[in-house]
Amino acid sequence: MRLSTKGQYAVRAMLVLTLHAMENPVSLRHVSEVEEISEQYLEQIFVDLRKAKLVVGHRGAHGGYKLSRQPDDITAGDILRAVEGPIAPVDCVRHQHGESCQRVNVCITRDLWARLRDSMSEVLDNTTLADLARKAK
Amino acid sequence: MRLSTKGQYAVRAMLVLTLHAMENPVSLRHVSEVEEISEQYLEQIFVDLRKAKLVVGHRGAHGGYKLSRQPDDITAGDILRAVEGPIAPVDCVRHQHGESCQRVNVCITRDLWARLRDSMSEVLDNTTLADLARKAK
DNA sequence: ATAAATCCGAGCAAAACACTAGGAAAACAC
DNA sequence: GTGTTTTCCTAGTGTTTTGCTCGGATTTAT
Numbered sequence: 001m002r003l004s005t006k007g008q009y010a011v012r013a014m015l016v017l018t019l020h021a022m023e024n025p026v027s028l029r030h031v032s033e034v035e036e037i038s039e040q041y042l043e044q045i046f047v048d049l050r051k052a053k054l055v056v057g058h059r060g061a062h063g064g065y066k067l068s069r070q071p072d073d074i075t076a077g078d079i080l081r082a083v084e085g086p087i088a089p090v091d092c093v094r095h096q097h098g099e100s101c102q103r104v105n106v107c108i109t110r111d112l113w114a115r116l117r118d119s120m121s122e123v124l125d126n127t128t129l130a131d132l133a134r135k136a137k
Numbered sequence: 138m139r140l141s142t143k144g145q146y147a148v149r150a151m152l153v154l155t156l157h158a159m160e161n162p163v164s165l166r167h168v169s170e171v172e173e174i175s176e177q178y179l180e181q182i183f184v185d186l187r188k189a190k191l192v193v194g195h196r197g198a199h200g201g202y203k204l205s206r207q208p209d210d211i212t213a214g215d216i217l218r219a220v221e222g223p224i225a226p227v228d229c230v231r232h233q234h235g236e237s238c239q240r241v242n243v244c245i246t247r248d249l250w251a252r253l254r255d256s257m258s259e260v261l262d263n264t265t266l267a268d269l270a271r272k273a274k
Numbered sequence: 275a276t277a278a279a280t281c282c283g284a285g286c287a288a289a290a291c292a293c294t295a296g297g298a299a300a301a302c303a304c
Numbered sequence: 305g306t307g308t309t310t311t312c313c314t315a316g317t318g319t320t321t322t323g324c325t326c327g328g329a330t331t332t333a334t
Contacts, residue, residue, distance in 0.1 A: 001217070001257070003138055003226040003250070005323065011246050027279065041324055043280080050281095060332025061278040076249060080138070089140040108273045109148050112213060112264055113140070119256040120138070127249055136245045142292065164310065178293055184312080197301025198309040 001089070003080075009037050010045050010083045011076055011132075017055065018071045018129040019136060025057075025064030045083055052082035071133055077124035087121055089113050138226070140217075146174050147182050147220045148213055148269075154192065155208045155266045156273060162194075162201030182220055189219035208270055214261035224258055226250050 013031050020026045028046065032039040046065060049055045054074060055065045067074060081087060088094045090113045153168045165183065169176040183202060186192045191211060192202045204211060218224060225231045227250045 001138065001140055001144075001221060001224055001226065002228075004321090007138075008227055008246070008250075011249070015245065025279095029279080038324065040326080043282095044324085047281080057280055058332085059278090059280045059330075061276095062333060063279045063331085065280085084138060087138055089138065090145055091139075108152065108269055109145070111272065112148070112260075112269065113145075115264075116257060116260050119260045120253060123249075123253050123256045127252075132245055132249065135248065141290090162310095166310085175293065177295080180312080181293085187312090194311050195301085196299075196309090196311045198303070200301070200310045202311085 004084060006045055007080050007084045009035070009042070010049065010079050013037070013042060013045065014049070014054070014067070014074070014079055014129055015132050015136070017065060017067050018133045022067065022071075025062075025066045027064035030064070048083045049079070052078070054078060054082055067129070070130075072128045072130035074129045075125050076127045076129075076132075077121060080124060087124065088117050089120075141221060143182055144217050144221045146172070146179070147186065147216050150174070150179060150182065151186070151191070151204070151211070151216055151266055152269050152273070154202060154204050155270045159204065159208075162199075162203045164201035167201070185220045186216070189215070191215060191219055204266070207267075209265045209267035211266045212262050213264045213266075213269075214258060217261060224261065225254050226257075 012035050016031050016034055017026050020030075028039050028042045031037070032042055046055060046057070050057055050065075053068055056068045057063070057065050077087065086094045092107065092110055092113070149172050150168050153171055154163050157163050157167075165176050165179045168174070169179055183192065183194070186202075187194055190205055193205045194200070194202050214224065223231045229244065229247055229250070
């Protein structure tokens with residue numbers, strides 16, 4: 001039940017984008033220095049974030065990444081889903097493709113995993129970047 | 138954020154022990170057949186469950202495993218912790234050894250992971266084997 | 275032009291996962 | 305007391321995931 005470093009890094013990186021002026025794009029080099037994360041690994045992570053339309057990239061000198069929406073409109077859940085896929089402790093309780101589990105009738109524990117997923121989603125979907133930024137002061 | 142099959146199997150296996158007469162020990166062969174899980178893999182899992190004192194083993198013919206406590210006194214959290222270690226999305230929010238994270242002061246996201254851990258624990262620690270057995274009718 | 279940055283596609287070592295194999299020891303049935 | 309059934313114990317092993325690195329192409333500000 002552990003979150004990958006990719007997920008952790010993604011949230012931290014997005015928080016850096018939030019804390020820095022929303023106007024100017026922030027370069028990965030800068031994020032890398034501030035958060036002590038490999039710049040090239042960050043690149044990979046931002047491929048996912050860009051595909052999920054959470055950030056927009058600006059090439060060239062003084063380029064970088066900007067949030068594509070307001071910080072109060074991006075949740076930790078959005079970020080984790082972008083880089084890690086659906087938030088679901090086991091495959092049979094993903095919201096999409098819900099019918100992947102063949103022994104659904106027999107599977108009593110399924111309900112437990114569903115409730116676990118829901119409680120995880122609740123926390124992650126109700127925490128926005130704005131919330132996190134507020135705590136950082 | 139996925140639960141290992143080991144964790145899933147452990148809960149399912151413990152549920153089998155609960156559903157069958159609490160008096161007689163249940164053999165892993167039987168659990169294996171009912172739940173379609175490799176018997177040898179089950180053995181490994183029950184090593185952990187036994188170390189955590191959730192089950193007691195009885196050797197010899199007509200042997201097997203019994204719950205060491207009442208089904209309403211064993212939670213899904215107990216089982217998962219026995220086979221998977223502490224329930225914590227990231228290392229820095231384990232209850233024990235809480236000081237493993239060096240950049241605690243800087244780490245704003247830590248609070249998020251702590252809340253995530255708590256909401257997961259809440260669900261898992263408030264679901265007992267008796268609860269699951271009730272649903273199975 | 276040059277430098278700074280995003281984009282893009284591979285590759286790769288280490289760890290974790292999901293088992294398998296082979297036996298020793300205990301308890302019971304006869 | 306000899307088999308059979310079970311737990312118990314220690315390894316080993318292939319596959320997948322994780323957590324990166326490397327090399328280059330493209331775009332843009334100065």
